[in-house]
Amino acid sequence: MSEITKKMILQKAExxxxxxxxxxxxxxMGIP
Incomplete structure (x- = not known):
């Protein structure tokens, strides 16, 4: 897995x- 892909996955997860x-x-809180 490349660094870029790993970074993208981490960003998405975050x-x-x-x-x-x-x-x-x-x-x-019950706020819509």
């Missing part, structure tokens, strides 16, 4: 993680 955490947060 984005998904942040989005998931944000969704969980809004669920707990």
């Amino acid at each position: 984005e998904l993680k942040i989005r998931f955490i944000r969704l969980k947060f809004t669920d707990i």
